[in-house]
Amino acid sequence: MRRYSVRFVALGYLLVVLLGPLSMLFWRVYAEGVGKAWTALTDPDTGHAFKVTLELAAIAVPLNTIFGIVVALAIVRRRFPGKGLLNAFVDLPLALSPVVVGLSLYLLYGRTGWFGPWFTQHGVQVLFALPSMVLATIFVSVPFVAREVVPTLREIGDEQEQAAHTLGASGWQTFWRITLPSIRWAVIYGVVVTTARCLGEYGAVAIVSGSIQGKTETATLRVQEEFENLNLAGSYGISLVLAAIAIFVLVLMTRLRPREGVS
Amino acid sequence: MSIQVRHVSKHFGNFQALDDVSIDVAGGSLTALLGPSGSGKSTLLRIIAGLEQPDSGEIFLSGEDATASPPQKRGVGFVFQHYAAFKHMTVRDNIAFGLKIRKRPAAEVRARVDELVALVQLQGFADRYPAQLSGGQRQRMALARALAPEPEVLLLDEPFGALDARVRAELRRWLRRLHEETHTTTVFVTHDQEEAMEVADSIVVMNKGRVEQVAGPRELYDSPANEFVMSFVGQANRFGDAWVRPHDLELVLEPNGSTREAQVERVVHLGFEVRCELVRDDGEEFSVQLTRAQATTLELERGQIVYARPVKETVFS
Amino acid sequence: MIVALPIAALIWSSRNDGWSGFWNAISAPEAVAALKLTLAVAALVALTNAFAGTLIAWVLVRDDFRGKTVVNGIIDLPFALPTIVAGLLVLALYGPHSPVDVHAAYTRYAIYLVLLFVTLPFVVRTVQPVLYELDTQMEEAARSLGARELTIFRRIVLPSILPGILSGVAMAFARAIGEIGAIVILSGNLPYKTEVASVYVFNLSESGNGTAAAAVAVVLLAISFLVLLAVGGIRRMATRYERA
Numbered sequence: 001m002r003r004y005s006v007r008f009v010a011l012g013y014l015l016v017v018l019l020g021p022l023s024m025l026f027w028r029v030y031a032e033g034v035g036k037a038w039t040a041l042t043d044p045d046t047g048h049a050f051k052v053t054l055e056l057a058a059i060a061v062p063l064n065t066i067f068g069i070v071v072a073l074a075i076v077r078r079r080f081p082g083k084g085l086l087n088a089f090v091d092l093p094l095a096l097s098p099v100v101v102g103l104s105l106y107l108l109y110g111r112t113g114w115f116g117p118w119f120t121q122h123g124v125q126v127l128f129a130l131p132s133m134v135l136a137t138i139f140v141s142v143p144f145v146a147r148e149v150v151p152t153l154r155e156i157g158d159e160q161e162q163a164a165h166t167l168g169a170s171g172w173q174t175f176w177r178i179t180l181p182s183i184r185w186a187v188i189y190g191v192v193v194t195t196a197r198c199l200g201e202y203g204a205v206a207i208v209s210g211s212i213q214g215k216t217e218t219a220t221l222r223v224q225e226e227f228e229n230l231n232l233a234g235s236y237g238i239s240l241v242l243a244a245i246a247i248f249v250l251v252l253m254t255r256l257r258p259r260e261g262v263s
Numbered sequence: 264m265s266i267q268v269r270h271v272s273k274h275f276g277n278f279q280a281l282d283d284v285s286i287d288v289a290g291g292s293l294t295a296l297l298g299p300s301g302s303g304k305s306t307l308l309r310i311i312a313g314l315e316q317p318d319s320g321e322i323f324l325s326g327e328d329a330t331a332s333p334p335q336k337r338g339v340g341f342v343f344q345h346y347a348a349f350k351h352m353t354v355r356d357n358i359a360f361g362l363k364i365r366k367r368p369a370a371e372v373r374a375r376v377d378e379l380v381a382l383v384q385l386q387g388f389a390d391r392y393p394a395q396l397s398g399g400q401r402q403r404m405a406l407a408r409a410l411a412p413e414p415e416v417l418l419l420d421e422p423f424g425a426l427d428a429r430v431r432a433e434l435r436r437w438l439r440r441l442h443e444e445t446h447t448t449t450v451f452v453t454h455d456q457e458e459a460m461e462v463a464d465s466i467v468v469m470n471k472g473r474v475e476q477v478a479g480p481r482e483l484y485d486s487p488a489n490e491f492v493m494s495f496v497g498q499a500n501r502f503g504d505a506w507v508r509p510h511d512l513e514l515v516l517e518p519n520g521s522t523r524e525a526q527v528e529r530v531v532h533l534g535f536e537v538r539c540e541l542v543r544d545d546g547e548e549f550s551v552q553l554t555r556a557q558a559t560t561l562e563l564e565r566g567q568i569v570y571a572r573p574v575k576e577t578v579f580s
Numbered sequence: 581m582i583v584a585l586p587i588a589a590l591i592w593s594s595r596n597d598g599w600s601g602f603w604n605a606i607s608a609p610e611a612v613a614a615l616k617l618t619l620a621v622a623a624l625v626a627l628t629n630a631f632a633g634t635l636i637a638w639v640l641v642r643d644d645f646r647g648k649t650v651v652n653g654i655i656d657l658p659f660a661l662p663t664i665v666a667g668l669l670v671l672a673l674y675g676p677h678s679p680v681d682v683h684a685a686y687t688r689y690a691i692y693l694v695l696l697f698v699t700l701p702f703v704v705r706t707v708q709p710v711l712y713e714l715d716t717q718m719e720e721a722a723r724s725l726g727a728r729e730l731t732i733f734r735r736i737v738l739p740s741i742l743p744g745i746l747s748g749v750a751m752a753f754a755r756a757i758g759e760i761g762a763i764v765i766l767s768g769n770l771p772y773k774t775e776v777a778s779v780y781v782f783n784l785s786e787s788g789n790g791t792a793a794a795a796v797a798v799v800l801l802a803i804s805f806l807v808l809l810a811v812g813g814i815r816r817m818a819t820r821y822e823r824a
Binding site (some may be wrong): 003006007009010011013014017018019020021022023024025027028031088089090091092093094095096097098099100101102103104105106107108110112113114135139142193196197199200201202203206207219220223224227235236239242243246247249250251253254 | 583584585586587589590592593632635636638639643645649651652653654656657658659660661662663664665666668669670672673674677679680693696697700751754755757758759760761764765777778779781782785786790793794797800801804805807808811812
Binding site (some may be wrong): 156159160162163164165166167168169170173177178181182 | 312313314333334335337339340341343345347348349350351360361364365405408409411412
């Protein structure tokens with residue numbers, strides 16, 4: 001009996017907090033009018049917003065993947081001064097408000113910032129343009145690959161790498177043939193999570209982009225824009241697409257998780 | 264290929280793993296590094312392989328200074344205690360690894376791998392992954408992998424430590440036979456004196472980062488260099504200042520000049536032999552090894568008073 | 581560099597108007613109200629998660645029912661879903677057009693609810709693996725020694741999963757402090773009432789008051805650092821039995 005009541009409470013909580021709101025998605029789009037939602041989705045500015053979002057992800061994800069693997073290798077396999085600090089800085093974006101991230105970049109590259117004047121002189125637009133948005137996206141999604149790879153590296157240990165060395169493999173050969181294949185599922189999982197974070201980022205990008213319609217507006221900023229213009233159908237329509245991506249990502253995540261332990 | 268280790272020291276933090284160790288391993292020999300855990304035997308093996316760097320001292324391989332050369336360049340094959348199998352590769356790919364790294368032609372690789380698969384008796388398992396093998400099979404695969412590039416030295420770190428008794432015995436014999444066929448210089452680490460005696464023709468006994476004695480199995484047992492070797496290699500009883508092996512003690516029912524009185528604590532029948540555990544009148548415990556016939560004649564039982572006489576004793580100065 | 585440099589710039593900028601400027605910015609009534617609200621709601625969210633998250637993890641590991649794998653998968657959804665979408669969804673269910681007749685929009689309850697949505701996975705995902713690895717033989721041993729179920733949970737299970745709960749709670753707390761996307765749409769952002777710290781910083785920055793924004797942001801930064809320190813401490817505590 002007790003078991004059932006525990007289950008009931010747990011699932012009830014999930015229903016109220018998670019599933020309830022989620023179920024609203026289709027219903028609201030339907031209630032606000034599918035036609036209106038479609039109009040909003042096919043608006044060139046919306047298309048552009050999705051394009052900007054994808055561009056950001058396309059730049060940030062590969063960079064963070066390489067960075068994450070390098071950092072994880074450094075943290076697990078090497079001893080060097082300042083390792084604790086590196087560890088802390090890699091985790092910081094997880095605990096930090098994206099608004100603080102956005103503001104920091106804004107202050108660094110703004111008119112009176114350390115780097116702002118230099119870039120202005122050389123005619124490079126950083127703020128309210130793609131470069132600062134890329135930096136913001138990279139910042140908030142830095143930790144994910146490293147956090148997935150670090151425990152996997154610890155678990156596999158370095159014996160296989162040593163074995164490869166005694167068999168004549170160079171450091172580079174060992175990385176490609178032994179280390180990378182052993183951590184591949186962790187890397188892929190990290191990439192999936194990083195991608196999700198990049199697509200969904202709002203706070204940091206909101207500050208540095210200036211949300212200029214048709215130029216620096218991302219998909220999530222577009223959701224807010226439509227909402228504030230009282231075009232709820234549009235807002236829910238774009239949300240539906242974003243949620244569809246999220247659910248796709250989620251399916252990938254659950255598919256990848258159990259396979260880690262197997263091979 | 265011969266190995267010379269000269270004045271090698273190594274510490275980890277405050278722990279002195281090796282303290283001025285020098286040994287010579289003759290080319291083509293089969294040598295055991297024997298010692299209790301923490302004696303530095305594995306560290307020495309890893310330094311020979313180039314997996315660890317010594318704090319001081321030199322390593323010579325075939326007379327050439329190899330101290331600074333990386334493991335890739337030393338031409339050694341290394342077998343790890345926990346196999347270090349490449350989990351994402353099949354048995355075949357594991358064994359082929361060292362050859363592919365050396366960019367050998369595919370046909371040659373295939374032929375050599377087939378030969379090794381047969382040698383380690385893994386026919387039929389070549390396309391399996393390490394996770395689908397038993398411990399003994401995995402260790403045989405690791406051996407084949409280390410042998411594939413035809414190393415001049417084969418180093419094995421507690422190779423049979425993680426296996427059960429029967430598989431161990433089988434692999435020991437197999438290693439011995441392999442060495443007789445190939446005559447590759449082989450060094451293996453073990454904490455099991457029986458394993459060292461059975462397999463090796465030269466044994467290096469180590470304790471607390473130092474070499475206690477280097478000798479063949481028989482010499483090690485018959486003329487141990489010091490008390491540590493005496494007590495670590497085989498059983499030994501302390502009799503005052505002297506040490507006596509359990510089979511070098513005679514039990515009699517009547518005292519005479521050189522006997523010590525003792526009481527029987529336990530009589531253990533071990534099949535072909537009988538071990539008798541006794542307590543001396545001064546409270547010291549010791550054991551005696553007897554044949555079944557001897558034990559039957561004496562009619563040993565618990566609580567009985569007997570008299571022990573050393574046939575052969577060793578005194579260390 | 582990408583992480584450290586902007587942070588340095590932030591701290592530097594917060595001091596543009598000197599110590600007094602910094603102090604004035606963070607002690608402004610609106611700032612104090614926003615920070616207080618943020619901390620209070622985040623604390624409440626963290627506490628709720630400590631219970632609900634542990635309970636859900638327990639059900640997912642020890643219970644068995646149809647559709648468990650689906651439920652297990654859905655737990656990660658808040659990590660995958662853009663938070664602004666989460667805000668919109670909570671607004672749809674508990675807002676003006678609520679089909680269940682709950683009208684929480686533009687109130688503090690709405691903030692609480694949407695933060696529960698966003699932070700749901702943290703505790704579940706830190707407790708679940710520990711619970712899974714936990715040797716049930718320990719519980720059976722306790723049972724054979726005569727311990728009652730509640731005692732077993734308190735004395736055997738809880739000490740093992742507590743580090744997991746605490747680090748999950750800490751991360752959920754940090755997330756609740758910093759969240760903006762989910763809140764900006766449905767809180768109404770009324771100063772002194774439903775304006776949280778991150779939104780306050782955002783508004784200051786948008787109105788060109790970068791220095792004051794930086795000052796409040798530094799407070800948020802300090803909280804983040806404290807949380808990370810706490811998580812590090814918990815991790816060390818969790819492995820204390822395994823270290824020699």
